[in-house]
């Protein structure tokens with residue numbers, strides 16, 4: 001069990017950390033004096049119960065720390081302060097921990113997936129994004145993943161706190177129901193446009209950078225906007241039964257192999273995210289293996305999917321669990337300080353269900369939405385088009401019921417993406433959409449939570465034809481067009497520096513007055 005204990009100065013974090021490790025036969029306490037390199041210390045002994053107090057001491061180790069934490073097998077409790085300067089480190093470490101606890105005045109609040117009762121009073125917002133967190137289910141571990149008694153935290157006073165720190169599952173019955181989505185702040189958008197006119201450039205000379213700066217300002221509700229410091233990528237992975245029908249250029253085993261590659265930091269998304277300063281986590285929602293890493297599989301719903309050609313990809317209950325999981329992950333990241341979210345996808349065959357979703361929502365024909373995916377040949381293209389045709393026949397019956405549509409023709413990966421994207425909007429957190437697969441989930445998210453699209457921009461245009469239809473349906477114009485068709489969130493992360501630039505322009509450029517430059521005649 002890996003736990004990040006967050007809170008303000010002298011809030012009771014260290015006492016809580018000690019409580020969490022109480023009863024362990026041996027507890028290793030790492031201090032800066034005894035342990036100059038935290039990453040090395042964690043890697044050298046990943047089994048002994050360990051207390052790290054306090055994360056801020058090792059800021060130089062930040063780059064490799066999330067990986068070392070993710071690989072840690074024993075009980076690990078990391079104490080950190082909930083401050084702006086540590087936001088990125090907290091986010092990165094929190095995203096690989098099983099639990100993040102917030103300590104306020106000596107009491108424990110567990111605002112994310114461990115919540116078993118509706119969150120207590122709104123007087124304890126954990127970030128600027130204070131829309132209510134949804135009651136979400138705890139991850140449903142497979143029997144093999146059930147924590148052994150020795151992994152359960154010892155009973156502590158925390159159990160008397162307003163939100164019990166239990167991991168019992170909530171009923172995900174209402175996972176598909178969303179409160180009304182607020183729009184980004186119009187008045188702030190006006191203020192941002194006015195500010196742009198005062199900056200040392202001809203009006204609109206920075207083109208779409210200006211639109212993006214206005215958009216982020218209005219999402220954050222403040223002008224000039226806050227710098228983007230803690231962007232986070234979640235790659236939702238799943239296999240698809242239809243892949244058995246020869247609809248992909250690659251074998252289905254590649255999905256689990258690529259999940260391991262992403263978890264190890266070797267995929268394109270890891271490389272691009274490192275450059276762009278984003279954290280990456282991969283979640284196995286429905287890969288057709290028993291994932292060796294229970295943390296990656298903590299929200300797993302099932303192995304692969306049923307036959308979308310017959311409208312039986314998964315059950316409604318599975319669709320609800322997946323949507324709830326996506327919502328929980330978005331909540332967890334926003335609560336930990338993420339200021340921009342990106343969904344990615346990994347799943348051999350997933351361009352087939354994505355084309356079915358897009359075709360169903362936009363009313364397009366199979367031959368129009370089908371694409372080459374990973375590079376299918378002509379014979380495969382014919383099989384894929386037939387599968388999409390059959391999927392569309394079933395999907396159309398469910399076109400007015402997004403959850404049923406997900407259950408009939410999609411899968412837990414796409415359902416979790418839809419929950420994640422809609423919840424990001426509910427939490428007033430901007431999103432950069434990726435390619436064809438993620439955008440097909442976005443169509444469903446916007447149906448579940450009408451208006452959510454106002455919180456999203458499109459990172460790029462994939463070469464998949466269905467992507468263009470989905471973007472047009474959402475009214476989004478992509479930032480980049482680089483002939484990419486990888487998925488994983490790669491197109492969105494490639495566009496991230498552009499969005500960050502747009503924000504920096506709003507913050508850092510001198511005005512005509514400040515620089516003594518003559519304004520328009």
Ligand SMILES: O=C(O)c1ccc[n+]([C@@H]2O[C@H](COP(=O)([O-])O)[C@@H](O)[C@H]2O)c1
Nearest residue numbers: 248347349351373374435436437462487
């Ligand atoms: O999102 C896209 O635009 C996109 C376009 C083509 C391929 N992909 C990726 O390729 C895989 C699916 O392709 P396929 O041919 O197996 O259906 C899956 O892992 C996706 O992430 C993704």
Ligand SMILES: Cc1cc2nc[nH]c2cc1C
Nearest residue numbers: 250254346374486487488
């Ligand atoms: C190798 C490989 C990597 C991928 N990443 C996303 N989709 C993918 C498909 C393949 C085949």
